Amino acid sequence: MARMNRLVYSVVRAQVRAQHEAARKHAAQARTIAKSQTQAAIAAEKARKEYERTQHKEYERAQRTEQKERARLYTESRIAEVNLQNEQQEQEIAQLSTLLIDALSADIFIHLQDLKQPPQLPIFRPEQLAIVEPPPHLQTYMPPQPSGIQKLFPGSKEKYAQEVKNAQELYNSHVAAHAAREQERQKKLTEARALFEQQVAEAHQRAAVQHAEVDKFQQDFDSGSPDAIVNYFTMVLDTSTYPDGFPQQAKIAYVPESKQLVVEYDLPRFEIVPEVGSYKYTKGKDEITQAVRPLAQRKSLYNSIVAQVTLRTLHELFKADRKEYIDTIVFNGYVDTIDKGTGRNIRTCLITIRTNRDTFTGLDLSKVDPQACLKVLNASVSKNPVELAPVRPVLEFNMVDPRFVEEMDVISGLDQRPNLMELTPTEFESLITNLFQKMGLETRQTQASRDGGVDCVAFDPRPIFGGKVVIQAKRYKHTVGVSAVRDLFGTMQNEGASKGILITTSGYGKASFEFAEGKPIELLSGSNLLYLLAQHAGIEAKIEPPDAWKDPIPDA
Template sequence: MGRRSGFEGFIRATARAMAAAERERQREIRTQQTRMRQAERQQRMTLAQLQRDTRAAEKQAKAEYLASRQEETDDLNADLQERIEELQGILAHTLSRDDRIDFAALRPSEVFEAFQPPPELAPGQAPRPPHIPPPSGLGKLIPGAAKRHEAAVEKAATEHQACVSRFNQAETAKRAQFAKLKADYDQRKQLFDADIQRRNAEVDEFQTAYRSKEPGAVVAYNEMVLARSEYPTEGFPQKFRVAYLPDSAELVVEYDLPQVQVVPQELEYRYVKTKDSIESKARKPAEIKQLYQDVVASITLRTLHELFEADQVDSLALVTLNGMVDAHDPASGREVRVAVVSVRAPKAEFLELRLEKVDKIACLRNLGAQVSNRPDELQAVKPIVEFDMVDKRFIEQGDALAGLEARPNLLDLTPAEFEVLVSNLFGQMGLDTKLTRSSRDGGVDAVAFDTRPVLGGKVVIQAKRYRDTVGVSAVRDLYGTMLNEGANKGILVCTSGYGPDAYSFSKDKPIELIDGGGLLYLLREHAGVLARIVV
């Protein structure tokens, strides 16, 4: 009985131990499963966070890309707006500037560098003689001390003399090299000073000639004024020809204008996300035409303003400007050169304008300008004066002297000969000319007929074989003759030039004034006559 009780206790204890072990095992399994579930959950959370981070990064990258494309579009629009503002500000740009040439600024400002020899050529310090102290104290008692001191002093003196000799040789070589460098420097400086003096003399000569209103100096001065005018670099040729007529104090300018492509063809840019492309919206043709007309008028008024404002010696009473465009004719594909604006402006009248407030086209028309209604389509106007007609009375360099005397001098012709010459000239130009009675002043009156339909009609021609400038009274006489004859147009031809009043009177009337230079040009081009005008 006792043994059974002990056995049962063992069984129960064993069962409890096994149950505890099983419970522990189950707990371990549950713990392991919990850890696995936690790990899986953590893994899922990490993966989900990674996916969220990736989507956010992609979203941010996409947003940044879209922002960069929009910024690129904004930059294009800003450049476009800046370009338009440049074109619209062409005239205003010059109104805040002083266009006069400062002759002092033409003088060279360069300064020749100071002479700076290399540091190694600086004078050296001569070696000092060594000091050998004599024996003292107990040293005097050592046998032979005095002789050894004497020998040491003698040896030191010999070595010092050798050092001095080497030093002097080196100093002599340095002085020779220094002298060579200084001579080279003085020669270069002399050449530099001579060049500066020459250039200053050229400026003085130019200034004196300009103040004396010498034609060549007046032309050079005004070319300088136009050359330094600042325009947008793209599309503006800034090419020109300048001539000066001293008799009438008239400057004639042929100025190359930009083509219509100088006006941006795009109105604006926009970014299309669906196509990931930047697309442009075209500017309307009417707006391109208006902007280009404004550019042409702005350059014309600006050029007149610059020339008149820069005139320091009152050498200009008139400026005649032909604005030319070089382009390709869209109909033929050939290169063409057409005038799209032509104006003759008196200085006194022009300086009274308030250019900051004018309507540019209206201002030009009020000055009597010929302004193309469609410069964008190369619709040409008739120049007030052809540039090649300007003052051909002077012999160009390279002309043979024999040819000079072979040319007839128009002032040597008799009134009848001059009458026939002018009549034949306009006959060669296509007019049906009928001579009339010569006037008392030695000129010739002629009535001609332009046989062209619509544009043609009766033309009164008067010629003045004058040595002096033709005044406004002759133009008034021509206008009166036109009214009496019922003519459509009047042409006044002279062998000299016209005053500003003559041009002012004729600008609003169907009157054409041809000066001596123009007459020589027309004789050469249309009648094959090489003539000259020598007072």
């Protein structure tokens, strides 16, 4: 029994050991599985974090790359902006530096017949009025005829006849309405066509009037009408192309006796030269700065502009004058600005020049230095154009204003002004003497010349600029010859005079201006004399030689 118990106990204990071993193995296996799962989780987490870190680095790298690219593109855009501004500045300076050269190849001549404008004809657009409405068709109104068994119904024949009658009546009413609409359409179409033809006729009439005006302008110009000549050369200057900022305003007068054109031209201000020399982009500050153009450079360019505009204007006028109406041009260049001391508007003459066709057309303007060329032409140029230092015009524009010659008494219709050609020699002498006394000269000696004029020796009391002045006046109908100018110059030398003034009731030829050029001689024509009398002596006069007038024989 005891042995049996020991055997049972051994079996049980073996089973318990086996169970414990199995449990131990299971626990070990569970621990192994748990451990492996934990390591996998750690590895997975580590891999995830590494991935996220890599992604973040890639994102930051991409952001930095994108930011650098944006910064590069922005910098390039700012540099391009500066380059464009500098290029525009260079182009503007180049335009200002080549004002004369750019105009030499242009054909400034105006073909007056090209001014004729074709008629601006309207277009006939009848729109809906041109559409004909189709007329009604009877067949579309007729009822269908009864057929087959329908004919057998009682009253079908009478019913059909009534339907036909009703359809016919409706058709007739629609035909009448259509005819009325068609009549109204044709009426409106006729009215529209009549209005169109009237507009066409008016357009042709306006064109005919404009063409007649051009033909009249052409006729007047061909016949040498001073007004037509002034209008033509005004158009020439108006069509000249300058950069923005140039006034391009001019007043022109023409003296037919001497074939002299007087031009008062508006010059640009000093501000036409850009103050900015260049632009620069500073990357660190992200700003565009301006470099100021040196003042000396601006002054030099402005002086060149004044010279170029003067020569260009003279060139364009002579080149456009194919009929050779002009022998001499007087050019006065003015600037309108504000006096910084008084705040008032002022008009200053910066350049004045008188030159003739032969002298000017003999120049090769493509090779000249504009300022040096003006010296050769004996132009009087401001010593300091920027500071508006004025020069005295060779000839004031108002002194050749035709209004002083043609002004009439519009109230009575009669011209009551004294005629200088009808004065006695003594009266003419007194008139001239009184005029120059009013102008501030002290007349010391006056005598009548043998050719019916006046010889006067006067004194200008102004210090430095004053001195002895010889004045001679000639009452002539025809152009004064160059011999009179030579005689005046000889008298000046004999008298030791510092200046000579020759006045005539007519005008001077090219030879007279050529001889007087560079000498202290002033030549005043009839229109100049009328202006001086009106402005300084308060005398409104006229110059009308009698039919029997003969120019006196000059002094021997």
